[in-house]
Amino acid sequence: MESQKHQELCKKVFRRIVPAELKEASIYAQSLSLPEYHAPQPINGFIPDILIYKNNSSEIIIGEAKTESDIDNKHTINQFEAFLLHSVLFKRFVIYYEVESILTSQLRHLFFKAKLNRNLRHMKNVLINGEAF
16 A cells, blocks of 8 residues: 555656646556556556556656655665666656655656666666756
């Protein structure tokens, strides 16, 4: 079961990305208990909190909420890598992460380390609390 804090962060990322992306988009959201949105399909074994396909699925936007208990665990890194590896299939992609502000630098460090270890590209398309990575 997801924590209340995770639910709040999911709603925040949903409000941040969905209004700007509604036109001609398919929206999936598993963590919001909104009946009009279906759960996303897994991406390389990981289910994003929010998934938006645009322009006949040539663009993808992933929204993720991370709480203090998510930071610095293997699942978060593996999920991040899986999403970035999947991104090469799309003309345009963005991953939005919403975290408590005190965790922003910790998440940046974690992702930077993953980028170096796995030679991952496209980091400029990763946003944490609305700011480019």
